[in-house]
Amino acid sequence: MSANDHPETGPPAGAASSATARFGPAHYVTAWKLKDGTHVTIRPIRPDDEPLMVRFHQTLSEDSVYFRYLGPLKLSQRIEHRRLIKVCRDDYDRELALVAERREGEGGRADILAVGRLIKFHDLQEAEFAVVVADAYQGSGLGMQLMRRLIRIARNEGHLRLTGYILPDNRPMLHICEKLGFRRIHPIGDPVVKVELALRPAGASKPGSR
Numbered sequence: 001m002s003a004n005d006h007p008e009t010g011p012p013a014g015a016a017s018s019a020t021a022r023f024g025p026a027h028y029v030t031a032w033k034l035k036d037g038t039h040v041t042i043r044p045i046r047p048d049d050e051p052l053m054v055r056f057h058q059t060l061s062e063d064s065v066y067f068r069y070l071g072p073l074k075l076s077q078r079i080e081h082r083r084l085i086k087v088c089r090d091d092y093d094r095e096l097a098l099v100a101e102r103r104e105g106e107g108g109r110a111d112i113l114a115v116g117r118l119i120k121f122h123d124l125q126e127a128e129f130a131v132v133v134a135d136a137y138q139g140s141g142l143g144m145q146l147m148r149r150l151i152r153i154a155r156n157e158g159h160l161r162l163t164g165y166i167l168p169d170n171r172p173m174l175h176i177c178e179k180l181g182f183r184r185i186h187p188i189g190d191p192v193v194k195v196e197l198a199l200r201p202a203g204a205s206k207p208g209s210r
């Protein structure tokens with residue numbers, strides 16, 4: 001079982017190739033519109049996002065936290081400075097977290113509405129995802145959008161598989177993964193569902209397409 005927002009459980013330092021280093025994280029900045037028309041910027045997390053992440057965590061219900069971390073995790077632990085330094089770090093070779101940011105008018109206050117994280121296990125050629133959307137914005141399409149972007153990044157960076165761990169009663173997340181082509185694996189004795197997507201390298205042709 002794994003919940004990859006615990007940065008201290010990530011892969012060993014320095015184990016990375018680097019499409020991100022080649023392109024720079026600016027490559028992953030995109031604009032998107034929620035179903036209700038709200039404009040957001042989806043971009044890699046930055047060290048100066050710590051105060052925004054504190055506010056974001058304050059918006060999460062206990063249920064959302066439970067589904068995200070596969071168990072309870074107190075707000076005080078989630079917003080601990082030592083932890084958030086790691087969560088917001090810009091070590092894009094090991095991890096990449098995308099945040100969806102909404103800004104109240106030009107130069108107005110920015111809020112983070114969602115976070116999607118990719119942990120890159122380079123030796124295993126595998127990456128792991130986790131996503132969480134602020135309760136007030138769930139059902140707006142953000143979870144699906146973040147997943148689409150994480151899949152694209154994992155594929156572009158040469159990973160062969162993308163995996164995630166989901167509680168069996170997390171119907172929206174299982175639905176999203178099903179729509180995106182993940183297969184479900186039920187490890188024996190483990191209450192958590194593992195989902196896995198085989199990633200065709202970018203540019204490779206589909207079987208039977210030639």
Ligand SMILES: CC(C)(COP(=O)(O)OP(=O)(O)OC[C@H]1O[C@@H](n2cnc3c(N)ncnc32)[C@H](O)[C@@H]1OP(=O)(O)O)[C@@H](O)C(=O)NCCC(=O)NCCS
Pocket residue numbers: 063064065067068129130131132133134137138139140141142143144145164165166170171172173175176179
């Ligand atoms: C799971 C989560 C990431 C989904 O993000 P979201 O922005 O709310 O989801 P989206 O709006 O992109 O899509 C939700 C999809 O689930 C569907 N859905 C919602 N409730 C559902 C239910 N009870 N059963 C089945 N599908 C459901 C929606 O209809 C939608 O599918 P559609 O696009 O085919 O209509 C978000 O709800 C969340 O943060 N949950 C708490 C944390 C969590 O569970 N993280 C996942 C751990 S990896």
